[in-house]
Amino acid sequence: xxxxxxxxxxxxxxxxxxxxxxxxxxxxxxxxxxxxxxxxxxxxxxxxxxxxxxxxxxxxxxxxxxxxxxxxxxxxxxxxxxxxxxxxxxxxxxxxxxxxxxxxxxxxxxxxxxx
Numbered sequence: 001x002x003x004x005x006x007x008x009x010x011x012x013x014x015x016x017x018x019x020x021x022x023x024x025x026x027x028x029x030x031x032x033x034x035x036x037x038x039x040x041x042x043x044x045x046x047x048x049x050x051x052x053x054x055x056x057x058x059x060x061x062x063x064x065x066x067x068x069x070x071x072x073x074x075x076x077x078x079x080x081x082x083x084x085x086x087x088x089x090x091x092x093x094x095x096x097x098x099x100x101x102x103x104x105x106x107x108x109x110x111x112x113x114x115x
Contacts, residue, residue, distance in 0.1 A: 003063045010056030011077040016049035022089050
């Protein structure tokens with residue numbers, strides 16, 4: 001149960017960090033707002049995300065005793081969360097090149113796990 005809690009914390013931290021990055025990009029890229037205004041608002045969310053991520057790394061390393069397992073959890077969550085949040089926040093489908101890159105990244109991840 002402790003391992004599952006650590007994984008959920010790490011995934012929540014990655015989701016929060018990705019959310020902050022994308023909100024910053026959207027608010028600065030589509031609305032005419034000053035850079036510093038957008039940066040300072042989103043910076044606080046990113047600080048929270050960093051705290052959650054550190055907690056997730058600490059808990060997972062204690063549970064699994066292997067930093068590579070923790071890295072795989074982190075990278076996997078990014079691999080699934082980033083496209084999901086990108087579509088949710090921007091309502092854009094990936095271009096052909098971006099889709100190919102996503103598929104190749106997923107294949108590389110699978111190769112890393114199984115080979």
